[in-house]
Amino acid sequence: MTSSWPDSRTLGRRVVIRYRTGGxxxxxxxxxxxxxxxxxxxxxxxxxxERRDGTTATVLRADAVTWKPVPDQRR
Known part of the structure; x- marks a missing residue:
């Protein structure tokens, strides 16, 4: 997993972010x-x-635990 916050180099890349829900x-x-x-x-x-279904999720940096790039899905 990557510890730094995503930056402009990751714009458009597929990633997974684990974050706290508040619960x-x-x-x-x-x-x-x-x-x-x-x-x-x-x-x-x-x-x-942007998720696969086209909806968007907003993740606050303060809630993010970790993230990493993941490969694009096969079609």
Whole structure:
């Protein structure tokens, strides 16, 4: 996994980002979820990801745990 925040070099790339949802898991730890898609916008504090179905997800840097590039899907 990559620890730095995505930057302009990752714009348009397909990535997975794991982030905190704001909830609490049954274990008592912060609840985490993943989003997979192409980076459509990046700022110092936010990344917008376009999912396969065309919807977008906004991930705050403060909530992101980790991320990494992933290969494009095969068609």
């Amino acid at each position: 609490t898991a049954q274990s008592g730890r912060p609840e985490l979820t993943d989003v997979i898609g192409h980076i459509r916008a990046i700022s110092a504090d936010v990344v917008e990801i």
